[in-house]
Amino acid sequence: MKILRELGEFIKMAGGMFRKPENSKMYWKQFMLQCNDIGIGSLGIICIISVFIGAVSTLQTAYQLVSPIIPKTTIAQIVRDTVILEFAPTLSCIVLCGVVGSKIASELGNMRVSEQIDALEIMGINTKGYLVLPKILAGLVTIPLLIMLAMVLGIWGGRLAGTAAGIIDPSIFDTGLVMAFKAYNVYFALIKSFVFAFIITAVPAFYGYNVKGGALEIGHSSTRAVVVSCVLLLLADYILSALLL
Amino acid sequence: MIEIKNLKKSFDDKAVLKGVDVVFDEGKCNLIIGSSGSGKTVLMKCMVGLIKPSSGSVLYDGDDFVSMNDVEKKNIREKIGMLFQGGALFDSQTVEQNVMFPLDMFTSDKYSKKKERVKQVLERVQLKEDAYRKFPSEISGGMQKRVALARAIVLNPKYLFCDEPNSGLDPQTSMVIDKLIQEITQEYNITTIINTHDMNSVMEIGDHITYMHQGEKEWEGNNKEIILSENQKLNDFIFASEFLKDAKRMRTIQETGEIPKDMPAGVKDAIEEKLNVDLDGDGHIGNPSKNKPSSKE
Numbered sequence: 001m002k003i004l005r006e007l008g009e010f011i012k013m014a015g016g017m018f019r020k021p022e023n024s025k026m027y028w029k030q031f032m033l034q035c036n037d038i039g040i041g042s043l044g045i046i047c048i049i050s051v052f053i054g055a056v057s058t059l060q061t062a063y064q065l066v067s068p069i070i071p072k073t074t075i076a077q078i079v080r081d082t083v084i085l086e087f088a089p090t091l092s093c094i095v096l097c098g099v100v101g102s103k104i105a106s107e108l109g110n111m112r113v114s115e116q117i118d119a120l121e122i123m124g125i126n127t128k129g130y131l132v133l134p135k136i137l138a139g140l141v142t143i144p145l146l147i148m149l150a151m152v153l154g155i156w157g158g159r160l161a162g163t164a165a166g167i168i169d170p171s172i173f174d175t176g177l178v179m180a181f182k183a184y185n186v187y188f189a190l191i192k193s194f195v196f197a198f199i200i201t202a203v204p205a206f207y208g209y210n211v212k213g214g215a216l217e218i219g220h221s222s223t224r225a226v227v228v229s230c231v232l233l234l235l236a237d238y239i240l241s242a243l244l245l
Numbered sequence: 246m247i248e249i250k251n252l253k254k255s256f257d258d259k260a261v262l263k264g265v266d267v268v269f270d271e272g273k274c275n276l277i278i279g280s281s282g283s284g285k286t287v288l289m290k291c292m293v294g295l296i297k298p299s300s301g302s303v304l305y306d307g308d309d310f311v312s313m314n315d316v317e318k319k320n321i322r323e324k325i326g327m328l329f330q331g332g333a334l335f336d337s338q339t340v341e342q343n344v345m346f347p348l349d350m351f352t353s354d355k356y357s358k359k360k361e362r363v364k365q366v367l368e369r370v371q372l373k374e375d376a377y378r379k380f381p382s383e384i385s386g387g388m389q390k391r392v393a394l395a396r397a398i399v400l401n402p403k404y405l406f407c408d409e410p411n412s413g414l415d416p417q418t419s420m421v422i423d424k425l426i427q428e429i430t431q432e433y434n435i436t437t438i439i440n441t442h443d444m445n446s447v448m449e450i451g452d453h454i455t456y457m458h459q460g461e462k463e464w465e466g467n468n469k470e471i472i473l474s475e476n477q478k479l480n481d482f483i484f485a486s487e488f489l490k491d492a493k494r495m496r497t498i499q500e501t502g503e504i505p506k507d508m509p510a511g512v513k514d515a516i517e518e519k520l521n522v523d524l525d526g527d528g529h530i531g532n533p534s535k536n537k538p539s540s541k542e
């Protein structure tokens with residue numbers, strides 16, 4: 001019941017976002033600020049995660065493929081496909097749910113509770129358009145870029161770990177990388193990352209924007225935002241995989 | 246001028262405003278007073294459209310705000326400045342950026358011109374230049390209120406709303422803020438509406454006072470009339486303040502020449518000594534035991 005009511009409120013909020021900006025320069029500035037916050041802000045964590053995930057998947061794949069009949073290039077293929085299809089988009093986005101999601105929810109929640117949103121409204125500014133929309137758009141632009149970076153770094157991490165552990169020669173890894181490569185996998189991952197980007201930004205923005213009460217409620221709403229967006233993200237992951245693969 | 250007519254607001258089935266009619270004149274500090282929970286904030290938020298009233302109308306110079314469309318509302322809002330209870334400064338921006346924000350949003354002036362205007366209003370609220378680059382979290386509550394006031398008036402509003410402008414401030418800083426609001430109101434002929442439960446402000450700047458009690462207008466008048474009012478609920482509210490009780494006692498002494506029974510002994514003695522008369526007719530002036538020279542000295 002609660003979810004249905006929230007969905008209704010969410011649609012209402014989304015409808016209110018699209019009005020003519022009071023001053024497009026200020027909206028653009030806000031958009032760039034959010035790109036910086038979301039994109040550059042999560043760059044470090046995405047780099048670390050993707051390198052390690054790639055490295056671990058090489059080691060584990062090698063550990064599971066003990067048969068001498070299977071060529072070593074297969075390791076590279078498996079690492080490549082799991083990183084592109086699942087690890088880079090989904091795992092990074094789950095982490096972004098926490099990093100970006102809680103930031104958006106608590107920032108907007110704080111603005112709501114301390115009446116900053118009311119102050120903007122009084123000035124005659126459409127706060128849904130000025131505060132929420134730029135966050136969603138910035139997510140849609142920067143998160144797919146982060147995911148692409150995560151793919152590259154993940155595979156590179158895998159290659160590094162394979163070499164360092166003496167499991168697979170870099171040249172053999174590289175040969176494996178281009179074998180039976182399907183560009184469709186990358187498109188699929190990109191489609192996923194756009195959907196995830198929307199969930200990661202819109203859900204916490206909704207919870208933050210609609211906080212009622214005080215500091216305690218800001219905490220509650222940002223927890224709820226992270227939980228709901230993680231669940232929605234996994235659900236979307238499943239649905240997209242079922243539909244598109 | 247703002248006129249509210251039969252304004253009602255209920256949350257679910259709890260009536261918070263039960264049909265309020267008031268006229269707020271321009272160039273005056275219009276105070277709305279009442280104890281916590283009497284509906285002052287809800288009334289103010291209904292007037293500026295942050296809360297939608299259940300029924301009734303809010304007329305800005307004759308035009309009904311409640312029934313306006315979004316564009317018309319926006320036009321009115323550009324003429325409204327509001328000072329929020331907590332200041333509501335944008336905490337990611339410096340003092341200067343906070344005040345410049347409305348200019349950035351609604352004017353196409355050059356940076357130098359905007360900067361000039363910002364400096365002008367910050368000086369108007371007596372903020373020193375070394376605070377301009379600070380963030381709201383780095384300045385005191387009184388300074389935050391002043392910055393918020395500067396931001397509220399930077400676009401020369403026709404209507405100024407202040408929700409508890411001196412809550413959380415010491416009496417001296419409160420007075421400074423009150424005086425500022427009063428001066429600005431008179432200087433620019435603004436229709437100013439102030440929510441407060443601070444009796445200091447009421448006596449100091451109350452050109453027009455509306456007393457709210459449980460969602461209804463209970464009394465209306467100015468700061469000269471208020472302490473003589475016979476309204477029991479209003480009296481209960483204002484004479485909770487000790488200094489107003491004193492004011493009323495002084496008036497009783499002045500008018501009847503009798504000392505009120507509830508006068509604290511210390512105050513009575515002090516007045517007797519000052520006026521050099523035996524007000525309570527006990528045969529001596531002031532406190533005789535205190536005036537006797539102490540044997541130990």
Ligand SMILES: Nc1ncnc2c1ncn2[C@@H]1O[C@H](COP(=O)(O)OP(=O)(O)O)[C@@H](O)[C@H]1O
Pocket residue numbers: 256261279280281282283284285286287288
């Ligand atoms: N959004 C709301 N939902 C439900 N009740 C509210 C809401 N806002 C205010 N109230 C109730 O309205 C009454 C008046 O509140 P308010 O106007 O804030 O009082 P005050 O005079 O102290 O400013 C209070 O009893 C409060 O509980």
Ligand SMILES: [Mg+2]
Pocket residue numbers: 285286409440
């Ligand atoms: Mg209040």
